[in-house]
Amino acid sequence: xxxxxxxxxxxxxxxxxxxxxxxxxxxxxxxxxxxxxxxxxxxxxxxxxxxxxxxxxxxxxxxxxxxxxxxxxxxxxxxxxxxxxxxxxxxxxxxxxxxxxxxxxxxxxxxxxxxxxxxxxxxxxxxxxxxxxxxxxxxxxxxxxxxxxxxxxxxxxxxxxxxxxxxxxxxxxxxxxxxxxxxxxxxxxxxxxxxxxxxxxxxxxxxxxxxxxxxxxxxxxxxxxxxxxxxxxxxxxxxxxxxxxxxxxxxxxxxxxxxx
Amino acid sequence: xxxxxxxxxxxxxxxxxxxxxxxxxxxxxxxxxxxxxxxxxxxxxxxxxxxxxxxxxxxxxxxxxxxxxxxxxxxxxxxxxxxxxxxxxxxxxxxxxxxxxxxxxxxxxxxxxxxxxxxxxxxxxxxxxxxxxxxxxxxxxxxxxxxxxxxxxxxxxxxxxxxxxxxxxxxxxxxxxxxxxxxxxxxx
Numbered sequence: 284x285x286x287x288x289x290x291x292x293x294x295x296x297x298x299x300x301x302x303x304x305x306x307x308x309x310x311x312x313x314x315x316x317x318x319x320x321x322x323x324x325x326x327x328x329x330x331x332x333x334x335x336x337x338x339x340x341x342x343x344x345x346x347x348x349x350x351x352x353x354x355x356x357x358x359x360x361x362x363x364x365x366x367x368x369x370x371x372x373x374x375x376x377x378x379x380x381x382x383x384x385x386x387x388x389x390x391x392x393x394x395x396x397x398x399x400x401x402x403x404x405x406x407x408x409x410x411x412x413x414x415x416x417x418x419x420x421x422x423x424x425x426x427x428x429x430x431x432x433x434x435x436x437x438x439x440x441x442x443x444x445x446x447x448x449x450x451x452x453x454x455x456x457x458x459x460x461x462x463x464x465x466x467x468x469x470x471x472x473x474x475x476x477x478x479x480x481x482x483x484x485x486x487x488x489x490x491x492x493x494x495x496x497x498x499x500x501x502x503x504x505x506x507x508x509x510x511x512x513x514x515x516x517x518x519x520x521x522x523x524x525x526x527x528x529x530x531x532x533x534x535x536x537x538x539x540x541x542x543x
Numbered sequence: 544x545x546x547x548x549x550x551x552x553x554x555x556x557x558x559x560x561x562x563x564x565x566x567x568x569x570x571x572x573x574x575x576x577x578x579x580x581x582x583x584x585x586x587x588x589x590x591x592x593x594x595x596x597x598x599x600x601x602x603x604x605x606x607x608x609x610x611x612x613x614x615x616x617x618x619x620x621x622x623x624x625x626x627x628x629x630x631x632x633x634x635x636x637x638x639x640x641x642x643x644x645x646x647x648x649x650x651x652x653x654x655x656x657x658x659x660x661x662x663x664x665x666x667x668x669x670x671x672x673x674x675x676x677x678x679x680x681x682x683x684x685x686x687x688x689x690x691x692x693x694x695x696x697x698x699x700x701x702x703x704x705x706x707x708x709x710x711x712x713x714x715x716x717x718x719x720x721x722x723x724x725x726x727x728x729x730x731x
Contacts, residue, residue: 288719288726291668292691299580303594307576307601311568365598 305361309333315356316363317348320378322442323473324466327378328352330360331370335387338439341462355439356392380409381445381474388440396424400434407448410475411504411536414452421537436460447471454485476504484518491519491538493530500525505536553621561616564608572601575622578693579629585688586633588677596636600629623699630685630703637681668727675725682706683718690715 309316315337317330328340328348337356342348345362352360366374373386383405390398399422407413415435419428435446441461447470451457459467472478484492484503493500494511500519501508508516519525522532522539532538553574559567579600584593604625608616665673676684685704689695700715701708 288672288723289691291666291672291726292687292722293694294666294669295585295672295688295692296581297577297584299576299597300594303580303597304572304576307598308569308572310598310602311572311605312565313569365594 300364302362302364306363306365308361309363312358314359314361315352316366317352317360318363318366320375322378323469324442324462327442329374331366332389332391334389334391336370336374336383336440336443337389337391339442339461341466377443381442381448381470382409383440383443386443388444390439393437393439396422396427396430397434397437400431401438401440401444401446404435404438404446404449405444407445408506409445410471411502411506412448412450412471412476412481413502413536415449415457416452417502417537418449420539432458442470445470452490454482454490477509487518488520489518490521491525493517493519493525498530499533500530500538501533502536502538505533505538507533507535556621557619558617560608560619560621561613564605564616568605568608571621575625576601578622579625582626582688582693583629583633585673585676585692586630586681586684587636588673592636596629596632599632600625603628603632620699620702622695623702626689626695626699626703627705630689633685634681671725671727672722675722678725679718679721682710682714683721686711686715687718687722691719 305314306316308314309331310333312333315330315332317328320327320329325341328338328342328345329336330338330340330352338352340348340351342351349360369385369387373384377383377386390401393401400418403418403421415431416425416428418431418435419425422431424430431449435449436458438444438446438460441447447459447461447467449457456467456471458464468478481504489503491500492503492508492511494507494515495517496515497507499507500517503509517528517530519528519530525532556567556571556574560571576597580593580597583596583600584590587593587596607628611619676688679687682704686700689700689703690697695703697708697711697715701711704711706714
């Protein structure tokens with residue numbers, strides 16, 4: 284009689300769910316876990332390591348993403364059905380706002396310069412844009428505009444680290460690395476930037492706008508600049524033109540270098 | 544109703560982990576996860592809880608192994624050692640369950656759906672045994688599950704529960720005796 288019950292006890296063994304095994308492996312450095320989220324530009328594949336979000340990618344399929352990831356990072360990415368709580372808590376908000384906020388990021392493998400560029404880009408408010416040169420000045424490397432461009436092109440965590448908010452100084456949107464170049468426009472429009480107005484200013488060579496009531500000039504997409512009514516809006520082609528007319532730079536969007 | 548389990552060969556796992564922790568960790572998880580999950584499920588009677596325990600077990604195992612010397616890792620009895628972590632987590636979860644109705648472990652929330660709801664179909668006898676297991680005191684329950692569901696050696700069970708082998712054998716013996724009382728007459 285004992286044998287029969289012992290045999291029945293053995294039948295209580297079962298198998299662990301595959302996605303849960305993957306998540307358990309992802310706690311080590313051996314592999315990253317990944318989940319997907321919808322976005323304005325399509326399904327995002329979001330991977331995380333023990334340190335935080337390691338990449339955001341567009342891909343045609345899970346297999347496509349896994350191949351891309353392994354090629355880029357030299358370790359596998361495994362689909363999981365559960366993610367560390369601190370990531371779960373902040374991920375959707377970070378995607379929706381295009382800002383990491385308290386979401387932990389894994390910048391492993393990036394140089395200190397690349398990190399400082401990405402951290403600066405993350406400060407640009409939702410729905411606003413800044414020129415590449417603005418980042419260069421803000422991080423204290425005013426001559427490194429091209430290097431800023433290439434650091435942004437290699438951003439491993441687009442959308443969450445909003446490299447799409449960094450544009451050319453002539454007002455053209457410039458390149459974008461996440462899928463179709465058009466995605467930069469899609470993301471900016473989705474977060475409420477009035478691209479028609481912004482681009483018509485750029486086409487006319489306008490670099491800054493100001494308000495004749497405050498005598499302050501801003502990046503054209505800066506919140507206060509956007510809210511200035513047409514009758515009070517003043518347009519400038521250069522910093523010197525603005526200063527010559529008695530305007531000072533906005534302290535929020537810092538349209539010119541702090542040292543100036 | 545349970546699937547046929549082939550016991551994974553763990554003879555090289557400890558030395559693999561000692562040589563290259565990051566490289567060998569995935570293999571170690573795959574070799575031990577079914578047991579950790581099955582055992583936690585039978586000790587706790589809840590799939591979501593069992594997944595939480597499994598997650599937390601490997602997070603702790605990895606953190607611990609990082610601090611061990613290669614010699615110490617090489618000497619590990621991998622299955623029993625992993626169960627020292629998992630058994631503690633199961634015991635803690637039962638204690639906190641006694642205090643409040645439902646908790647989740649530090650660090651992980653269930654992000655997806657599906658996996659928790661499709662409870663593996665158990666036979667009538669399987670369900671009876673599962674329920675009877677949940678009525679056993681923890682040392683008996685853990686001992687019976689490890690020895691007879693997972694086929695661990697008495698020595699591994701003794702390591703995992705940090706109790707002398709003689710005590711473990713007695714616990715398992717008493718546990719089986721109590722299970723037999725719940726085991727349906729007609730099945731004997």
